[in-house]
Amino acid sequence: xxxxxxxxxxxxxxxxxxxxxxxxxxxxxxxxxxxxxxxxxxxxxxxxxxxxxxxxxxxxxxxxxxxxxxxxxxxxxxxxxxxxxxxxxxxxxxxxxxxxxxxxxxxxxxxxxxxxxxxxxxxxxxx
Numbered sequence: 001x002x003x004x005x006x007x008x009x010x011x012x013x014x015x016x017x018x019x020x021x022x023x024x025x026x027x028x029x030x031x032x033x034x035x036x037x038x039x040x041x042x043x044x045x046x047x048x049x050x051x052x053x054x055x056x057x058x059x060x061x062x063x064x065x066x067x068x069x070x071x072x073x074x075x076x077x078x079x080x081x082x083x084x085x086x087x088x089x090x091x092x093x094x095x096x097x098x099x100x101x102x103x104x105x106x107x108x109x110x111x112x113x114x115x116x117x118x119x120x121x122x123x124x125x126x127x
Contacts, residue, residue: 001025002060028056075114081107 013020
């Protein structure tokens with residue numbers, strides 16, 4: 001099953017977990033075929049995904065990335081940050097050019113939290 005939306009946007013329904021799953025996930029049938037069997041050196045079989053499965057996964061990823069992008073654009077356009085007036089001291093002429101009292105770091109953390117990243121890449125998918 002693949003998630004239809006980022007985790008933050010998943011619809012919650014504690015009263016009926018089945019409905020929650022149906023609203024938030026889609027079932028993708030993964031098909032593959034045997035590419036090579038090595039009975040001499042490694043005693044293993046190598047599998048390859050079918051073209052239909054590859055196309056389905058690519059289409060899902062394309063939609064996922066587009067939705068992540070749209071969510072980020074919407075969130076960053078609505079972004080505001082509140083800090084006490086004392087934090088402005090660093091912005092004066094000759095100052096460090098950033099908010100004081102750790103407010104620059106807090107602001108950066110909030111901005112970075114708006115960015116949802118796709119799952120990390122797997123370095124070696126042939127195991």
